[in-house]
Each structure stands twice: as C-alpha cells, then as structure tokens.
Amino acid sequence: MKDISNITTPSLANIARPAPFELTLPYGDFRFSQRLYEVIHDWGIPTEMEVTYLKRYLPPTGGKALDLACGAGRHSVGLALTGHTVTGIDIGGFTIDLARLHAQSHNVAVDFRVGDIRSMPLPSECDLAFFICGQMTHLSPEDNQAVFKNVFRALRNDGAFIIHLEKLEPEDRLNRTFWYREIKPLYFENPSLVHREQYYFPTEQVKLIRDFAIDSVTKASALFGYSEKEYTPDDIERLAARSGFKVISHHGYYDGAPPRADSRNGIFVLKKR
Template sequence: MTTKPWYEDLFENYANKYDSESFTQGTKGECDFIERELQSNKTLKIIDVGCGTGRHTIELTKRGYSVTGIDLSASQLKKAREKAATENLDIDFRQQDARNITLKNEFDVAIMLCEGGFPLMETDEMNFEILKSVTEALKAKGKFVFTTLNGLFPLFNSVEKFLAAEGKEGNATYRDNSFDLMTFRDHNVTEFEDDDGNKKVIASNERYYVPSEITWLLKSIGYRNIDIFGAKLGAFSRNDKLTTKDFEMLVIAEL
C-alpha cells in the first residue's frame, strides 16, 4: 500500500493519459474566457497553479501572454515541457507545492482550473493553505480565477452516475462513491491505467464546497469582489448562474 497522498499517486505516471481525459478537452474555450476577463491585456503576468501538462499555460503563451506554470508532479511537468518544446515555446514551468508557492507578489493574475490542487488535499486546512499561498503570489490588486467542486451538486445528484456518464473509453473510472454530509467529501475508488499500461487502483477523496464557504474563505484572506458561476467545460461564462446541476463552480475573485 502506498504511503503517498492519493493525488500524488494518481499523477505520478499519468501525463499522456491525462491529456485524453474528457475533462481536459475544453482548453481553448476556457482560455477564451480568461482573455475576456483580462481584457486581452498581454502586459499582465499570470501564474497557472496546478498546471498539469501545461494545457492552459501553453495556450495562453501561444496567444502572447506571460505565464508561469507550477505543479507538484514531476511527470506532469516533464510532459508540459515536451509539449512546449514542440511548439517552440520558452515557458517557465516549476515544480512547486501549491500550499507553499515561493514566488511572492509577482503576478497580476492566478488561474487554477480543473481542480489544480484545491480541493484535493487531505484536510480543509491544507486546501485553505493553497488559497492563501496563491494569494501571496499575487500583486496588490490581483485577480484569482479558479474552478472547484460544487457542494450543491451531490446533495441533489449522484456523483458516481455523473462521472460514469462523462467518461469515455480509456479514461479513469470511479466506483463506490460515498458522499459524507458532515465533511462534504466524496470518497471513491479510482481505477485507471498509467502511461506504461499498468492498472492502478487508489482510494481517493475530494472536498466539495458550497458557495458561501468559498466566499467566506476568500473574504478572510482579503478578497473584496467575489463572483461565483456555474462552470461549463470549455465554455466558462459570467452568464451561467450556479445551479444544483453544475458539477463545478467558477470563482472569480479580486483583491
């Protein structure tokens, strides 16, 4: 039995497979939204937290933005650097823990999309450390755009059925989901095949948040304007009011 946290185990040798997962297919549309939020201001410095294989970092760099990508996983970063090299892009990818980002007051904008660290941590305190650490990486009037799991969804819907319907052949599968009303954590057994074709089974759990929690957490670390919307894959929009049918929520916060 592994002693690593489940998310480290998952991403250890999963970079190629990760890029074919259904939830990673909305990159261009999501970057369109980021551009609209930034009013296409290419002087802004961006940090992509939990950048994975670099899909948003690379797409935004191609569009002329200055982006630094950080991730905990060496194998995800290796894939990101390879992808950047094939596009002849010089991108600063760094292996960093989102709970302890060493870059302080450097960025105008932080993005953290597709559960890039938050809300995967073992405790609420660790998840909060990520929000604080990202905030410390921002300049005084910084903006933070991220997606996270919508705690309203599992109260009205089956997470297991949703994930089964969204997946496709070759993707990771999830079973034995149980949602804990006291902690708002969904526990499940995740089965997947790594990049070497090895079948792996891990016990994972993710924290779902309700909008009022996110608002309170962000206000407590200095954000003044906080907007929360439904997050539709590849089509983020301020026009999508958050509902119980949204699996994820889109958070836009300004210091």
C-alpha cells in the first residue's frame, strides 16, 4: 500500500482556525485510557532516575507523596517500595486498574484513585506532590492554575511540588496538514486513517492538533484534538506566585543538572512557603 504519512496538503487558509485548548482528548473514557496506554507505554523513559530524583524531596522513609496523573503508577510504586505512603490519581480508569495490579505484583500498598486532578479533593499534609512526564503541557494555564491551587492545599508547609515540562520542537511550530495511518489504534477500536491539522499560535506558544479520524474497519469517524503549550520559566513563576508557591530550583533533567539553553526538558521544584 502506498505510504501516505506526511503527505502535506497545501494550506490551512480556508479552514476555520480553532482556538488554543479548544479540544481535549477523552482521557476519562475507559477504552481511550487503555488505547492511550498501549500507544505510549513503551516510550523508554528512565523511571529509576526519575524516582531517585523525587526521593530527594522526601524523608528517607515514611514520607507522604502525591502522584498527579499517575498513569500506571510507575513512580508511585517506586516510592512505595522505599516505605513512603503514596496516593496516585489519574482520570483514566484503565490505567488505575493497571496501577493497582502493578502495586499488587510488587507487594506494596498504594492508594490509587480515579479522578480529575483539577478538581478532586486531594489528601492533606503531603511532603511531596509531582506532576511529571508531559501532562502539564497539555493543560491550559487556567487548568494548571486550578491544579496548582489544589496541590497547594494538599501539601504541608515547606512541602515540595515538582513539575516537568518539555519544550516544543521546531516542527511543532508549524501550521500544516497531512494524512497518516495509525499503527496502533488510539481513536477507535481499529487503526484509523487520520487527517491531521496542526496549528501553531506563537503568542501563546501553543501547538494545537485537530484530527479527523476514520476507523479503517467500521468507517466510524469523529474529530479529536489536543493542545500542547510551551511554558516558560516566567509562566511557571506566575502560576506559582498566584497559588502561593515559590520556585526554588530549576533543573535541566532528572540528574539534577542545571538547565542549558538547548535543554528540551525543564524540571521545576516549587515549595509551599
């Protein structure tokens, strides 16, 4: 079959331009949560290094941690294994089921809950909360403000809040359209043929994806989409200040190295002061 990936269509000029964060993925749908996990779970990121980094902000054992958008609980289980009390929250029912199995298989207890971190009541007096590995960039500043305020209430005084951000790549800063064929299905039960529109909003530093997906077997079709924002250190300072946090460190990666101009990642440590 002819490879149709990356066939670009010439212009977005005649298509109504969406607004940043106008569309969001159905994270709360159980089957979507399963398919999303199956598409992204083998992304090869260094869980051990991340967990070691998180432990810097906990006592050696017996700390209380909150894993926001925990997915299948790889950080929660890592911390529980060193004797910390952990609550992991994710909006996806499938990933929480998987996280519970994961904890069971390691013989540790973790309190995994299904919920939306923007609004659900969180446990109190935590030493550490973390919102890492990509998800923060998919939320609007308003939604992140809600998360920060929620987390502020969950931490004890001097508790740490760790966030991880990724910068956009040059190809994210383009307006373009193209067709591609999914290898693993994300939108429907079977792989889809997807018409992707990508918009870049330079003022907001937001990439928006609007996908029109057609299930290759059932021919069902629907529109999906999401946004991804590059949050600058100034954006983080603003979000932090508005919710009562102070930014105390900024690292380029989980090895604790300082950020460089070309660092793709930014890890910020905020404290409740």
